[in-house]
Amino acid sequence: xRKPSRTSMTSTSPxxxxxxxxxxxxxxxxxxxxxxxxxxxxxxxxxxxxxxxxRTVPDAVAAQLPRIAAxxxxxxxxMSRGGRLVYAGAGTAGRLGVLDASxxxxxxxxxxxxxxxxxxxxxxxxxxxxxxxxxxxELAAADLDGLRLTADDTxxxxxxxxxxxxxxxxxxxxxxxxxxxxxxxxxxxxALATAADHxxxxxxxxxxxxxxxxxxxxxxxxxxLNMISTITMIRLGKTYGNLMVDVRASNEKLRxxxxxxxxxxxxxxxxxxxxxxxxxxxxxxxxxxxILAGVDAATARRLLTESRGHLRAALQSAL
Numbered sequence: 001x002r003k004p005s006r007t008s009m010t011s012t013s014p015x016x017x018x019x020x021x022x023x024x025x026x027x028x029x030x031x032x033x034x035x036x037x038x039x040x041x042x043x044x045x046x047x048x049x050x051x052x053x054x055r056t057v058p059d060a061v062a063a064q065l066p067r068i069a070a071x072x073x074x075x076x077x078x079m080s081r082g083g084r085l086v087y088a089g090a091g092t093a094g095r096l097g098v099l100d101a102s103x104x105x106x107x108x109x110x111x112x113x114x115x116x117x118x119x120x121x122x123x124x125x126x127x128x129x130x131x132x133x134x135x136x137x138e139l140a141a142a143d144l145d146g147l148r149l150t151a152d153d154t155x156x157x158x159x160x161x162x163x164x165x166x167x168x169x170x171x172x173x174x175x176x177x178x179x180x181x182x183x184x185x186x187x188x189x190x191a192l193a194t195a196a197d198h199x200x201x202x203x204x205x206x207x208x209x210x211x212x213x214x215x216x217x218x219x220x221x222x223x224x225l226n227m228i229s230t231i232t233m234i235r236l237g238k239t240y241g242n243l244m245v246d247v248r249a250s251n252e253k254l255r256x257x258x259x260x261x262x263x264x265x266x267x268x269x270x271x272x273x274x275x276x277x278x279x280x281x282x283x284x285x286x287x288x289x290x291i292l293a294g295v296d297a298a299t300a301r302r303l304l305t306e307s308r309g310h311l312r313a314a315l316q317s318a319l
Contacts, residue, residue, distance in 0.1 A: 094119030
């Protein structure tokens with residue numbers, strides 16, 4: 001991966017002055033005089049203040065629900081055709097995207113290539129900042145080109161400020177290639193939202209610590225990414241009701257959860273559940289279908305293939 005170039009910016013350079021003026025206009029960067037003495041408060045009082053700040057985040061997300069839902073429906077439609085979901089961001093935003101993507105295989109049994117997280121500077125930036133990486137639109141384009149992006153893919157650019165070049169560059173490049181684009185930011189009228197097909201601006205207001213967007217902005221981004229991945233997977237048939245029927249049983253806890261999911265879906269006896277899971281090589285969806293529809297494992301597998309993995313539809317066709 002190409003390393004970002006080191007740029008020199010001093011307090012007297014025009015670029016520095018322009019950036020400083022730009023940051024001054026952002027809600028997420030605003031200074032809060034009423035919190036100027038927070039370091040003199042007791043630990044409990046600071047915790048209360050932070051807790052009060054955090055309680056405002058869900059309301060800010062709620063204001064964007066129609067836009068979030070529209071983005072999810074468009075994403076699910078493309079993923080149903082074999083497209084991928086790609087998150088792209090820098091710093092905290094990039095880490096949150098990588099985190100959400102990494103949770104999809106064990107939760108929904110997706111292939112690791114189906115939901116991907118790109119962070120400016122590459123994997124090492126997950127634990128250590130990579131200087132200058134977030135300032136490069138070209139780096140974002142190169143990272144996406146490495147994925148061989150198609151028109152069925154969805155790229156979600158994530159940036160609290162809504163001005164991060166890496167996130168904007170990812171969205172612009174993806175859109176030029178015909179992919180669906182979503183811009184998730186925490187400032188109104190952001191360049192990122194403007195660049196995307198679907199702009200989502202969760203305005204959480206100034207942070208407790210001036211400019212520390214790992215706080216409310218990060219929490220808001222995590223909530224929205226939870227919605228994007230989870231509801232998209234629901235739309236794709238990865239759940240049966242609120243049961244994770246596509247869970248990958250990769251450890252003892254998940255194997256126990258698989259048995260519990262089959263029990264909750266079927267109310268069958270333990271012996272029948274064990275037999276169904278053994279016959280279907282531990283595939284929860286197939287095991288549920290064999291029990292509820294009274295079919296063998298091969299038939300259950302065929303019915304699920306014909307219903308494109310939707311268990312409820314497979315049941316309806318079998319009964």
